[in-house]
Amino acid sequence: MRTTRRAFLYSSAAAASVALLPAPALAQAKARVIVIGGGFAGATCARELQRAEPRVNVTLVEESPIFTACPFSNSVIAGLRDIGAQRFGYDAVRAEGVAVSQDRAHAVDPQKRLVSLSGGSALGYDRLVLAPGIDIRWGALPGYDEAAAEQMPHAWKAGEQTLLLRRQLEAMADGGTVAISAPANPFRCPPGPYERASLIAYYLKTKKPRSKLIVLDAKDSFSKQRLFQAAWQQLYPGLLEWVSLSNGGKVTSVDPATRTLVTDFASYKADVANVIPPQRAGHIAEAAGVADQTGWCPIDPVSFESRLQPGIHVIGDAAIAGAMPKSAFAANAQAKVCAAAVAALLRDETPSPPKLINTCYSLVAPDYGISIAGVYHPVNGQLADVEGAGGVSPADVSPDFRALEATYAEAWFRTITAQTFG
Amino acid sequence: MSGSARFVKRRVRALTAGTVLLPLVFSAAAVAAEPPAGASSCSGCHAVSAKVDTPVPRIRGRQPAEIVPAIQAFRSGERPSTVMGRIAKGFSDDEIRAIAVWLAAQPAEGR
Numbered sequence: 001m002r003t004t005r006r007a008f009l010y011s012s013a014a015a016a017s018v019a020l021l022p023a024p025a026l027a028q029a030k031a032r033v034i035v036i037g038g039g040f041a042g043a044t045c046a047r048e049l050q051r052a053e054p055r056v057n058v059t060l061v062e063e064s065p066i067f068t069a070c071p072f073s074n075s076v077i078a079g080l081r082d083i084g085a086q087r088f089g090y091d092a093v094r095a096e097g098v099a100v101s102q103d104r105a106h107a108v109d110p111q112k113r114l115v116s117l118s119g120g121s122a123l124g125y126d127r128l129v130l131a132p133g134i135d136i137r138w139g140a141l142p143g144y145d146e147a148a149a150e151q152m153p154h155a156w157k158a159g160e161q162t163l164l165l166r167r168q169l170e171a172m173a174d175g176g177t178v179a180i181s182a183p184a185n186p187f188r189c190p191p192g193p194y195e196r197a198s199l200i201a202y203y204l205k206t207k208k209p210r211s212k213l214i215v216l217d218a219k220d221s222f223s224k225q226r227l228f229q230a231a232w233q234q235l236y237p238g239l240l241e242w243v244s245l246s247n248g249g250k251v252t253s254v255d256p257a258t259r260t261l262v263t264d265f266a267s268y269k270a271d272v273a274n275v276i277p278p279q280r281a282g283h284i285a286e287a288a289g290v291a292d293q294t295g296w297c298p299i300d301p302v303s304f305e306s307r308l309q310p311g312i313h314v315i316g317d318a319a320i321a322g323a324m325p326k327s328a329f330a331a332n333a334q335a336k337v338c339a340a341a342v343a344a345l346l347r348d349e350t351p352s353p354p355k356l357i358n359t360c361y362s363l364v365a366p367d368y369g370i371s372i373a374g375v376y377h378p379v380n381g382q383l384a385d386v387e388g389a390g391g392v393s394p395a396d397v398s399p400d401f402r403a404l405e406a407t408y409a410e411a412w413f414r415t416i417t418a419q420t421f422g
Numbered sequence: 423m424s425g426s427a428r429f430v431k432r433r434v435r436a437l438t439a440g441t442v443l444l445p446l447v448f449s450a451a452a453v454a455a456e457p458p459a460g461a462s463s464c465s466g467c468h469a470v471s472a473k474v475d476t477p478v479p480r481i482r483g484r485q486p487a488e489i490v491p492a493i494q495a496f497r498s499g500e501r502p503s504t505v506m507g508r509i510a511k512g513f514s515d516d517e518i519r520a521i522a523v524w525l526a527a528q529p530a531e532g533r
Contacts, residue, residue: 048462052456329466332466333462333463333466336457336462336463336465337462340456340457340462344456352456352458352459353459354459354460354462355459355460355463355512355513355517356460356463357460357463357464357466357509357512359466359467359505359509371504371505373505373508373509374512375460375509375511375512375513377459386511386512388511388512389508389509389510389511389512389513390508390509390511390512391508393504393505401504404504405504405505407477408467408477408478408504408505411467411474411475411476411477411478412466412467412478414469414474414475414476415465415466415467415468415469415474415476415478416466416467418469418471418473418474419465419466419469419470419471422471422473422474
């Protein structure tokens with residue numbers, strides 16, 4: 001492995017910050033790495049790093065004792081799955097030797113290399129990995145604030161919001177109208193709104209067949225679009241309507257009191273309204289100074305080190321990862337590459353240029369799965385698609401093929417959650 | 423290399439020398455065990471833990487003579503697949519071989 005560092009690892013602004021670093025943060029007997037956020041990115045990274053370098057002190061800071069997974073939470077909403085199947089603890093992460101601190105990180109001092117916790121303590125680090133996932137941009141959609149989410153759930157962070165949306169669907173009379181508002185890019189889980197629409201349509205078709213579902217979209221195109229639309233035509237004709245941006249689908253405000261979604265052209269009063277709002281990186285990213293004006297975090301594609309603050313790495317949904325989507329698979333893959341890069345940097349070695357894979361399954365019905373895959377590598381400072389690789393499931397295949405991908409989707413969930421939490 | 427980057431290099435070296443480096447003396451074996459490009463992503467679908475119930479084959483501890491032709495056949499389409507063909511197209515023969523050698527060196531069952 002070469003020991004020369006690449007110039008592109010650091011911007012000149014970052015270099016200026018490094019010059020201000022005091023030495024004491026590194027004057028420790030053991031290297032200390034803090035990982036903030038215990039999801040698919042953070043928990044994986046903490047474990048992988050601890051395993052690769054047992055002599056590093058790895059601390060995972062996570063507020064919640066239980067992680068509730070977003071993948072497959074659309075099946076919970078549609079009544080096809082118990083929320084318990086989505087919940088995971090951190091015992092296995094602890095057993096690996098990682099110190100799990102159940103606390104909220106509220107501030108980062110990149111110069112002193114300190115993380116402040118809500119419990120009152122401060123932790124020093126040699127390298128910090130941020131994996132905070134997303135925060136909702138409250139107020140970015142007029143009328144949609146935290147109180148509104150109790151009437152019109154986003155269900156884009158799994159947990160109580162997931163169950164709230166499920167209860168609202170269960171309480172709705174047959175013949176009701178369900179509306180989903182899908183945001184502009186970028187956002188967590190690009191195919192997620194359309195899988196959700198599919199599985200809610202499945203619920204309505206099987207339980208409340210006189211009902212309607214309308215998807216109001218701030219985009220003209222979306223992930224796996226042709227596959228979704230072909231499946232909708234086949235499985236849910238007349239039940240599910242998608243309104244694109246060009247056709248007036250962009251929701252410009254909401255009224256939670258009447259569950260009304262307003263576009264430039266019409267108002268839609270729904271019996272159940274699922275508003276998937278604009279998002280940004282979790283709050284700690286902004287507090288640490290690693291989020292740019294977009295609200296997301298620019299990173300080096302080899303090490304996942306922040307372009308804005310040296311010594312801080314950002315992985316998962318919070319990162320601007322070029323062509324890689326904000327998916328659990330991508331978060332997990334980035335975490336493993338980042339752990340190897342952090343280990344190399346602690347040895348004063350240069351991380352090797354990685355390749356990363358993403359595979360995302362969506363269910364259109366319980367026995368109908370579709371997928372998208374990609375392979376990525378660093379090109380000109382960005383994670384770019386490897387040309388000729390990746391893409392979506394074929395268009396014209398047998399029901400057996402769709403059923404197989406549905407089976408693989410469930411196996412994927414068991415595999416990745418076992419790797420992250422098991 | 424720009425002047426600022428050179429400065430960073432010296433600075434980071436200076437900070438780590440004698441502090442972080444001291445406890446972090448690694449054997450050549452540990453370095454060699456680092457996964458080659460792309461290899462760490464495999465475990466997203468191919469379970470490592472024996473406890474996971476999955477129809478997706480486990481690939482650690484298998485011989486390169488088995489893995490390399492399989493991935494090449496997925497890549498060419500000679501061997502049908504749902505998603506492996508799309509993924510294999512992102513890797514050269516050399517990369518596939520490096521991944522296969524690394525996989526073979528990993529314990530078949532682990533965490």
